[in-house]
Amino acid sequence: MADESTPIRASCHCGAITVTVPGLPENINHCQCSICRRYGAAWGYYKPDEVKIETKPDAVTKQYIWGDRDVSFNFCDSCGCVMYWWPLQPPPADGGEYKMGLNTSNVNPELLRFVDRRYQYSWVKQPLRSKETAHEDDLAKY
Numbered sequence: 031m032a033d034e035s036t037p038i039r040a041s042c043h044c045g046a047i048t049v050t051v052p053g054l055p056e057n058i059n060h061c062q063c064s065i066c067r068r069y070g071a072a073w074g075y076y077k078p079d080e081v082k083i084e085t086k087p088d089a090v091t092k093q094y095i096w097g098d099r100d101v102s103f104n105f106c107d108s109c110g111c112v113m114y115w116w117p118l119q120p121p122p123a124d125g126g127e128y129k130m131g132l133n134t135s136n137v138n139p140e141l142l143r144f145v146d147r148r149y150q151y152s153w154v155k156q157p158l159r160s161k162e163t164a165h166e167d168d169l170a171k172y
């Protein structure tokens with residue numbers, strides 16, 4: 031069985047992109063912000079320098095960058111799977127937290143059975159256009 035020290039691999043549906051991380055995530059966050067809930071992403075968090083990303087020679091990774099441009103969302107141009115988000119800012123000078131998000135929906139689900147899952151529904155219950163939840167560049171309309 032996988033644990034915190036057994037590498038796990040995420041693969042997009044067509045196999046063009048694989049992401050390898052050193053072990054199981056501490057937990058899996060089903061983030062309910064306006065972008066992540068649309069992706070249906072299930073994020074596990076890692077330090078960027080412990081993540082290995084491989085793409086096949088003719089594979090194309092597309093990016094979606096919006097709002098404060100803090101992170102890029104990266105997906106396979108061929109099969110459309112959202113693979114990871116990546117920080118666009120340099121690491122904080124004070125050595126503070128610096129992380130990326132792996133979409134664990136692309137990982138063998140058998141390996142993730144015992145990882146805690148978090149749903150932050152407080153995001154959803156608040157008005158879409160409240161100052162606390164919505165970014166002015168969020169153009170989504172229901």
Ligand SMILES: [Zn+2]
Binds near residue numbers: 044107
């Ligand atoms: Zn693909």
